[in-house]
Amino acid sequence: MAQAMKIAIVDDEQDMRQSISQWLALSGYDTETFASAEEALKVLGPDYPGIVISDIKMPGMDGMQFLKKLMGSDSALPVIMITGHGDVPMAVEAMRVGAFDFLEKPFNPDRMSQLAKRAAGARRLTLDNRALRRELSDGTQLMNKLIGASPVMERLKEDVLDLGQADGHVLIDGETGTGKTLVAHALHAVGSRAGKKFVLVNCAALEEEALAKRLFGPMLPEDEQLPAMEEARGGTLVLEDIEALSESLQARLLSVINEQGTPAETRLICISNLQEAGRTCEDALRPDLFYRLAALRITVPPLRQRGEDILSLFTRLSEQFAEEYGCDAPKVTAQEAAQLLQAPWPGNVRQLINIAERAVLQSRRGSGTIASLLMSDHEEMQPVMTTEGKPLKEYVEAFERMLIDNTMRRHKGSIASVMDELCLPRRTLNEKMAKYGLQRSDYL
Template sequence: MAQAMKIAIVDDEQDMRQSISQWLALSGYDTETFSSAEDALKVLGPEYPGIVISDIKMPGMDGIQLLKKLMGADSTLPVIMITGHGDVPMAVEAMRVGAFDFLEKPFNPDRMSELAKRASNARRLTLDNRALRRELSGGTQIMNKLIGASPVMERLREDILDLGQADGHVLIDGETGTGKTLVAHALHAVGSRAGKKFVLVSCAALEEDALSKRLFGPMMPEDTQLPAIEEARGGTLVLEDVEALSDTLQARLLSVMNEQGTPAETRIVAISNLQEAGKTSEDVLRPDLFYRLAALRITMPPLRQRGEDILTLFTRLSEQFAEEYGCDSPQVSAQEAAQLLQAPWPGNVRQLINIAERAVLQSRRGSGTIASLLMSDHEEMQPVMTTEGKPLKEYVEAFERMLIDNTMRRHKGSIASVMEELCLPRRTLNEKMAKYGLQRSDYL
């Protein structure tokens, strides 16, 4: 049985507090009372496991001021306001600020119980969703591979959690090397189909006849593999390079999707890898198929838009390759950090992986620079500078964060060792770690 929701009752009149509390307690709620808004704010916060019922007119901080503070901390917290008889402007103001609903004195206790029930159900759903999102984002190994604290990566993880819980087909597009297939895996891993089949087919790797057979059959008696659409039944079918499907196969795929109805028996995740200038998946897919797939859509951010994520990724990758090759990872200078941040990265994360591995091999030999790797990687990489400059402060802060992060990692969270190596007093180190969102517990 679900735990009873709490109800915080805020009213400066003791008789009113006790009356509301007793009535709601009889209805099965766990109540707590406060004689002032100031006292209530000491307890009420974003994770409060319940709802609030508050009078509007109170000495000191009134109900509207309390409501504004509560909405600022958690706009989803249901707050039911109690207004005086005929005090319409107050009620309107409360609803405008974000109140769940209001009760007009003298109120019907049954009406209060009904409002409390609706508000509690809404609160329980909000808290359950938050818990689920924390579990998914914190506990899924694939989600943890989506490294980065940039706004675009935060949005990407949110999109994956949202679309993973949905059940429609998905289109993933974006530049080459941005990690579209990894996102397809993540969508499957955080959704209700996580325990079911995940089947991936590269549409560009097969000739049309072979692709038709692989996707839809019929299979020959000697074949041991089911058609992909059957193999993935109940799970997820990922179609890489979906734009390589011929008009005939597009029509057949659409027909299969239409036959499945809603919710889809097999979820289709289509990945578009268009690289031609000026071309999009909408240009090459038949409109009815495109709109079926693009109802839920994720466009991958290019690496050049991810700011200091570039340094975080380079550090993690170089550490992995250094461990693999049995050597130390290369130390990145301030100038090299700026060069990594300024590079246009036409190959995105895939290119960064290549650069990180070559940097480790270079460092092991004791020769070469990151700049030389960037310049030699592709002709289009010259010059190293991107067309979009950044303030010097951004480069300095990105390098500083990387330096503290690397040093904390190397010393396994030993504050004393980090202070000694970086010649920083304890207070300064604490301030910089707080500024950059670094926590000692992550390195222990």
């Protein structure tokens, strides 16, 4: 569940601090109070997870000085200023400096709650955007998102690390829904351009004229952004659906690549999403452009080739959705685990995300099965099976690993509780955890 937004209340009058705090606490906020601006500044850092309500007239550092300090540290921090009756010029000045809004004494508590709600919403959006930007520039975080310990995923991670450092242009291909855009983000984040611009353009989303303008310009004075080739200068430009480029735009792109020389000023990562049977990106692009873009190449594996990664992903996703919806994650039976492993997954990870969310929703209602969800994704109501069979031993081991992993997660690494629930002696549990690469420290 979402954590309550913090509100820092700064006022030298104790009665005022307490009354504001009590009122906002009743509205579900996590309040903390400070008797002076100096005291508050010891706590209010650049990424403070909340908003500030401060009086303007205080001894020592007054509210205006306090506001300027806060804006210097984090200009996106919402600060609501409390002004005395008739202090309109001071309120206007506070807004000019960067205050979110102001309240004039004596103020209506409902008006304060409304302002706090608006400010909290703006702060949550700012913090979410910052977290996303950090995540997309953090190679470690992104590599952790490439979940899985199957041989094909281990090779993919090695390729990302190797090609991320190589700094040449890269072509990423693979079936729809496999996570090619995530791989592009990871390539940028683990390379030497990690702190530079990352610009993404979907070539299939724009008409030819609009796409030419977006990629190469010229831009009009009223346009808010630079052409993508200019915007990404020194960083990485990702072109999704590269096969959608017309012949004339392919020629222009090749010309720009040739002008850049080696090493390229802007790194290109191109993503191919061809769906037609028997047709590849090589068929869609002119040969000289294809070979320039495909000098380094990554093929993202389909989900059906990732073995027990399917169960690990399903468990992780269902837990996330269960937390979001405020309910327990569904328990997977041995039969359902086998069905997940046997499904052909034409939509790959994107389809698995959809199945996990629907499984959580139907579990919350107390109805439905994973098998029914898998079958509903196909026109023919036939048993859902891959064309590739697996030995029974592999299905048993995959389910056993998932069961131990889920139980360890649920009991937060308590070996005694896991032994009791699974009726396993300590030595057997230790042996199985070692076999499946599970470590107690990961669950504490």
